[in-house]
Amino acid sequence: MPQTPHVEQHFTAGEAVRDVVIGMSDGLTVPFALAAGLSGAVAVSHVVVTAGLAEVAAGSIAMGLGGYLAARSDADHYASERRREEREIRDVPDREVAEVVELLQNYGVSAEASAPVIDALKARPSAWADFMMRFELGLEAPDPARALRSALTIAGAYIAGGLIPLLPYMILHDVGAALPWSIGMTGLALTAFGYVKGMFTGAHPLRSAVQTTVIGGLAAAAAFGIARAIG
Amino acid sequence: MPQTPHVEQHFTAGEAVRDVVIGMSDGLTVPFALAAGLSGAVAVSHVVVTAGLAEVAAGSIAMGLGGYLAARSDADHYASERRREEREIRDVPDREVAEVVELLQNYGVSAEASAPVIDALKARPSAWADFMMRFELGLEAPDPARALRSALTIAGAYIAGGLIPLLPYMILHDVGAALPWSIGMTGLALTAFGYVKGMFTGAHPLRSAVQTTVIGGLAAAAAFGIARAIG
Numbered sequence: 001m002p003q004t005p006h007v008e009q010h011f012t013a014g015e016a017v018r019d020v021v022i023g024m025s026d027g028l029t030v031p032f033a034l035a036a037g038l039s040g041a042v043a044v045s046h047v048v049v050t051a052g053l054a055e056v057a058a059g060s061i062a063m064g065l066g067g068y069l070a071a072r073s074d075a076d077h078y079a080s081e082r083r084r085e086e087r088e089i090r091d092v093p094d095r096e097v098a099e100v101v102e103l104l105q106n107y108g109v110s111a112e113a114s115a116p117v118i119d120a121l122k123a124r125p126s127a128w129a130d131f132m133m134r135f136e137l138g139l140e141a142p143d144p145a146r147a148l149r150s151a152l153t154i155a156g157a158y159i160a161g162g163l164i165p166l167l168p169y170m171i172l173h174d175v176g177a178a179l180p181w182s183i184g185m186t187g188l189a190l191t192a193f194g195y196v197k198g199m200f201t202g203a204h205p206l207r208s209a210v211q212t213t214v215i216g217g218l219a220a221a222a223a224f225g226i227a228r229a230i231g
Numbered sequence: 232m233p234q235t236p237h238v239e240q241h242f243t244a245g246e247a248v249r250d251v252v253i254g255m256s257d258g259l260t261v262p263f264a265l266a267a268g269l270s271g272a273v274a275v276s277h278v279v280v281t282a283g284l285a286e287v288a289a290g291s292i293a294m295g296l297g298g299y300l301a302a303r304s305d306a307d308h309y310a311s312e313r314r315r316e317e318r319e320i321r322d323v324p325d326r327e328v329a330e331v332v333e334l335l336q337n338y339g340v341s342a343e344a345s346a347p348v349i350d351a352l353k354a355r356p357s358a359w360a361d362f363m364m365r366f367e368l369g370l371e372a373p374d375p376a377r378a379l380r381s382a383l384t385i386a387g388a389y390i391a392g393g394l395i396p397l398l399p400y401m402i403l404h405d406v407g408a409a410l411p412w413s414i415g416m417t418g419l420a421l422t423a424f425g426y427v428k429g430m431f432t433g434a435h436p437l438r439s440a441v442q443t444t445v446i447g448g449l450a451a452a453a454a455f456g457i458a459r460a461i462g
Contacts, residue, residue: 025297026290030261033289034282041281050272050458051265051282058264058454059257065446066256073432080433104348107362108355113347117340124339131338140369201304202311215296223289227281 019153027161037223056162064155071147250384258392268454276400287393295386302378
């Protein structure tokens with residue numbers, strides 16, 4: 001049996017996958033829980049659909065724009081920190097040298113052993129700034145096109161997820177008849193989503209499926225209890 | 232005038248701040264938008280309060296548990312990647328040496344200059360694994376207590392934010408009378424929140440205040456339009 005045990009395959013979830021997960025986790029959970037909660041308080045499915053679609057609109061825009069600004073803010077933060085590193089390297093190189101020495105000492109590398117590395121960095125200030133960004137600050141250069149893509153992916157995933165629990169309320173006029181269908185369809189969708197998410201993020205798919213479904217159920221149960229108590 | 236121009240003050244938003252921002256951004260936006268949206272469709276504030284509180288319950292639980300699982304998943308991912316690095320260092324040290332050489336070459340450090348660093352890392356395999364985690368993968372060791380703290384912070388911030396737009400509907404029975412108060416109070420809260428958020432995240436506070444308020448307004452306008460169209 002052929003084996004390739006030494007191929008290094010570090011998993012990093014793609015940013016698109018992460019954005020779909022962000023949007024769909026909330027999209028499948030909150031509109032479903034809101035609809036189930038309102039089912040405990042009102043009898044007309046029309047109100048549930050209105051509230052549900054209003055929530056999907058509000059949630060997708062809030063999360064999408066939130067994702068846009070988060071990505072933009074990451075990019076701004078990276079740019080401002082890099083300017084600061086460039087300035088420090090130009091104005092106080094001795095202090096930056098001391099920082100490199102200290103950083104490498106944390107990994108058991110002596111000051112003498114670091115000296116050739118420092119000479120090489122000194123010869124290329126721009127590479128030195130990149131080195132500090134990655135090694136001192138743990139920051140990576142962000143992709144400039146990410147913000148818009150991220151916003152659309154999150155919002156689209158939220159809408160796709162949010163429409164599933166609302167479909168039965170759109171078709172059936174009786175809330176009592178729609179609720180079990182909404183629970184069943186959303187339960188299936190949460191389980192499938194959790195399973196696929198687990199495959200992408202490296203978690204156990206089954207554990208991920210159970211966790212995702214339980215979160216949706218807990219959120220819905222709490223919303224249901226509150227709406228029934230005051231409804 | 233005393234100046235300390237060379238003090239290095241890299242800003243990194245604390246995790247607690249980040250969690251409050253995550254929870255409160257959505258908490259101030261989505262329940263407000265939902266309530267405003269329903270105001271376009273129903274006349275009784277009771278329905279708005281019921282839907283709003285159900286949304287706050289569902290949203291806070293979904294986001295809180297989502298934050299919990301994200302933090303746990305980060306910790307699992309770190310642990311599994313670190314075990315892999317330890318294994319690679321033990322089983323294929325030559326490959327790992329080549330990776331360190333290549334990493335440092337990206338910053339203009341020659342293979343000869345890297346040699347003393349590699350000798351030092353070889354002497355301490357555990358530090359070598361830490362070095363690879365940080366430098367090759369850009370991962371930092373997560374705090375084990377973070378998951379629960381993160382969940383409670385996000386959920387609490389969501390609830391705190393979500394109650395503000397709902398208060399006027401709880402006090403005033405007429406939706407038409409409550410809506411302007413809800414808009415005013417939430418607008419003020421969004422602006423203040425955006426300003427403080429900007430101070431913490433290093434963005435321009437005023438720009439951040441405007442952005443945060445605009446997002447809330449856009450989400451609410453979309454929800455309002457949809458609810459009125461179908462309500």
